[in-house]
């Protein structure tokens with residue numbers, strides 16, 4: 668059986684030429700249990716659709732972080748969406764490489780913002796690899812980009828209230844211009 672290597676980055680919407688195009692389209696309706704406006708593909712959680720060695724359809728997902736309580740829910744949602752179309756699939760959880768906010772698509776980040784959650788800036792996550800240069804660049808980017816823009820009014824005059832917001836992946840921020848509190852999805 669050929670080894671499937673998964674792309675290490677955001678996964679674009681699949682073209683009609685993809686043999687599993689219909690499956691990708693069905694799965695476009697499966698959203699993140701914690702952020703119902705963003706699909707699993709846009710989150711970068713949905714990694715691949717393939718045929719397993721035994722011919723069974725496999726859907727590969729990588730959880731946003733290990734121990735994420737939403738993980739089982741995601742697997743159930745994927746199976747349910749496919750079952751509605753008469754398809755049986757095995758959900759394969761792949762933990763390596765670890766999920767990163769780098770895998771979020773631009774549409775996903777925009778939907779987060781529209782939903783009221785400040786998205787992580789591109790280039791601040793850990794999926795860029797672990798070379799020294801990339802680490803240095805990332806840390807530099809982090810120190811330069813301390814400001815988190817308010818998703819409501821766009822102001823960068825914001826402050827962190829709590830490093831852990833509604834979930835461990837988010838920090839709670841407050842805008843000092845419009846005074847609205849908001850979640851910031853931390854780079855990971």
Ligand SMILES: [Zn+2]
Pocket residue numbers: 817818819820821822842843844845846847
């Ligand atoms: Zn604001």
